Amino acid sequence: MTRSLGQAIGLLKFNNQELSAFLAFHDAVNPHLSLIAQGHPPDRPVSRSDAPTGAATRPVFVETLAGPAAGLYDHVRREVGLVPLVPRERAIAERLIEELEPTGWLGRPVDDALSKICGCSRTDLLAHFATIRGFNPKPGQQFGAETPAAVPPDLVVTREGDGFAVDLNRSSLPVVKVGRTTGMAASDQQMLVAARMVARAVERRNIATLQIAAEIVFRQSAFLREGEGALLPLGLREIAEAVGVHVSTVSRVVAGLRMDTPRGPLGLREFFSGAVSGLDRPVSAVAVRARIAAMIEAEDPAHPASDADLAARLSGDGVSIARRTVAKYRDALRIPTASARRRGSRPGRE
Template sequence: MQLQTSQHFGQRQSLVVTAQLQRAICLLQMTNTDLQGFIEKEAEENPFLDMKVREKLTPEARRELAASGPSGGVKAPASDFDFLEMRVAARPPSLYAHVSDQFNVMFPDPRERAMAEVFLEALEPSGWLGDELDLLAQRAGLDPEAADAFLARVQQVEPAGLFARSLAECLELQARDKGWLSAEFAALLANLDKLAAADLKGLSRACSCTPETLRTQMKRLRSLDPKPGAQFDAPTDNQRSPDLIVRKSAEGWLVDLNRSTLPTVVIDDASARQMNRTEAREFVSDRLSSARWLRRAIEHRNKTSLQIGAEIARRQTAFLEHGPAHIRPMILRDVAEAVGVHESTVSRVTSGLMMATPQGTFPLKTFFSAALGTSDDDANGSAAAVRHRIQQLVRDEPADAPLSDDAIARIITSEGTELARRTVAKYRDMLKIKSSFQRRREALLNGAA
């Protein structure tokens, strides 16, 4: 066997993912807030790099604008400001602070105030007592009988229902405060298991009352709060400011970047020129190059985001005009081909950005929805529009006759979008809508059926 060597020449293309390319890809999916943090971190390592964000209104100007009302004549200054921040109400006191202030008045004696603090430390965010009474009695130096009496004093704080040890006790405290604690209501509290099972006949027998009286007591029970402490420490809905803003003008729908939160890269060329005269030229050149690249990358990110947002607005004009029920079917490829970028670029840009529209503020992902089969060329046959229609049907259904999945499927199919029962069930689960049986039982408990 004879062996010999040979050489072959050819060309091929390959993409090398450099560190800068990786950073540029990350920039595409950053929100304005994330971008601010990224630039701040880069500025810590680069003496020639800084960040600038447009100033918001001063507190005085914000109060003046709020006082003018929706149609007031006060004109905002040239700089942008955050309407969301302007409308954020003052944060209420915490549950601990609220109860502590009452204890300062209820227990002027230092020793009793110290015992009350033991109970306050065991108060859970729901408003219930988190530890057993025997354990609290030991911590406070009380015997069991004195602990019961002291708990009754502690439970007099407002709102009623705090420091309860069970659901029944929590509701009982509130009913007593309202003067509702009749024999029928007490019997209802003693049979909450029957109430959960919607056993109205069994409840009537247990409460020794007529169905009409039982419904009155149930209506009162529903008005009570099973977790009275949750209203103090409930998580706030901190929806961040949008990255893109859509508004209507004489020329049509316009999309712009939210300049009030969009950071701008600032390069200190004067300091760089001064340091460039010293022996640190290599360092200066490297840092300047990095800062200029970052500025170009952010400009490209902003341009790409604006192009994609504008294309989404162009395709979803019906939504902007009429609401979620008119979202058109749209996939990533549609926008990518129109803008002239890869689908992955559209996916990254729309993964985290928010857009403010006349219909509300939505993630860009909201506007992408697969098309469903339709009996005609109706453009509203998107999955998102169908989900919205399901919500409408359930919201408007008679309480005593909730629509089954089959009935919903028939209604939507008759409107032009072919829909199967299993698809309705899938969308209903996605929307966290209960089944018709569960909705029927809730209506029965609420006295609407």
């Protein structure tokens, strides 16, 4: 195995954010490698047939990233700016803002000395306290925790005719450029070789990722159109054999990558499922669970179906499944037993 190939295999487990961080490090230490942010989304997504090239693209739709929330002091200054104040009052307000703590003002108990300072009676002071206590005692804490940014998908699936096309989410991946210079010292030559290796490794990673994702989408296109009930049994080895790579390569790719699909964001692992024996062909365990949930949802609340009843109905539909397997799937769906449902609790996923 060449060093470049080994590096490409190592990159397979990276999602786009991790890969971008990896490239940013090499950009910082290698003068011959530079990164160019892709300001425009791709033009056409990649279908299963042209996935190896990965050259053509289409606009991608990425979740909006949450921006940083305004800080406490900026927020208060904006609020003060809305109040008509004379210069002296504004100066006092600015001084108060500078002394402001996230827990707010008057965080400690006060005694009768405050009434003397304010020049008012204790009764009036308590009335003012009642008003103040109606405020949020810790207004700054709402600015303490930043809203987590939505993680952009690594791949994007779009409809294309009767099928689907797949592309990398290139808006979250920079373009790797390798520079050339003449008359380089030996050390610079080594850095140039290293930069080229990184660029080749990224290209191999992207091609392998597209090939695998396109094959997955091709095989599970019915699932994307119709939902869980149409998910087919699928294993890592089937994809590996179809694409012509080792099963460990597929495992690395699907481990942490997410895909934006017409059914919403999904992890690649969600496209895989074990098989349950069917009359004509195997049925995915995910599809069977979906059918169990649908049957329970449609049942008569006064006469809920037992696990044995559900197994018999599935068998009548051509799905060979044991009662204990139905019970296992029902538990996985967090649906109560028939006796519990009969007592009045409706099924629902918690």
